[in-house]
Amino acid sequence: MDVDFVNVSAGVSRDAYFALAEEARHERKPVAGEIPGTVTPWEALQARQSSFEHYVGFASLFKEGYSDTLALQFFAAAAEAGARVTPMLVASKRTPETSAYQLTRLAKRTAVELLAGTDTGQSGTTVGETLHDELQELVSAGLTPAEALQSATIAPARFLGWDQAMGTIEVRKVADLVMLEANPLEDIRNTRKIAAVVVRGKVHRQSK
DSSP: OOOSOEEEOTTSOHHHHHHHHHHHHHTTOOEEEOOOTTSOHHHHHHTTEEEEETTTTGGGGGTTSOOHHHHHHHHHHHHHHTOEEEOOTTTOOOOSSSOHHHHHHHHHTSSOEEOOOOOBTBTTOOTTHHHHHHHHHHHHTTOOHHHHHHHTTHHHHHHHTOTTTSSSOOTTSOOOEEEESSOTTTOGGGGGOEEEEEETTEEEEOOO
8 A cells, every 4th residue: 555654553452563563564664653552662662663652551661650760761762763752742631640741851851753743633633723732732841942843844754754855944855834924933832823835836825
């Protein structure tokens, strides 16, 4: 099917998860998504899961109680393996042992790359609009506005292997970008002040 990556849900059985991970390696496709309840984060990392979404399955890191140290160790190991973390703060403001915001603050202390995700399609999410909400939540969790913007632009482009074509504004890259009326580096909420959208070089302006 020539897909970009394989997405895993929490309901996948343990045997199916490892069979899927093995097949994905054979096809050279990344595995992203949630961690099934029967698989530990460490096992998922060893199975080369490439992105971990909204901390589902992280509870097993803390079987004997929450520990910043354990979380930092995992995020550092994920960074070394080239794996990413997608907090999805808007969609998942819950974690059994600690908050998603605390985990995001800890992840930021390591070299692990964070991706902006919204779980669009779930109840309460709107295509496009929810991404602005997620950027605000990432800043609330400790990212700088620049880091939040990177999590939605160059970071996912790198994850998908598209960073030579998109993710930053450069000569010879695809001309897909948003033109704003105010600086988002000063206030991340300025991403909502859209003057125009450029799609493959064609400018689409807001109707007055």
